Amino acid sequence: MERKITKEEFELQYVEGNLKLLAELKKRGRGAIPCDCGEEFCQGWQMAYSIDWALVAVLYLNAALAMLYRVHPEWWNGSAHKE
């Protein structure tokens, strides 16, 4: 499919010319990827929503620690949390 505009043009449009915002999005792994949805208004690009793996890792670790604490509270005995 023919792209009506370049990737850079699409990204600029997406952030309405806000280069600072664009830089922030790119830092977070966001960016335009080719789109072939075929919609009349489609410009041949879409903004990718990439997963923030660092955030996922933190959430997963927290959940895992909370579960471990419930299953083996004695593992935390003798730590700084001791009464």
Ligand SMILES: [Zn+2]
């Ligand atoms: Zn599309």
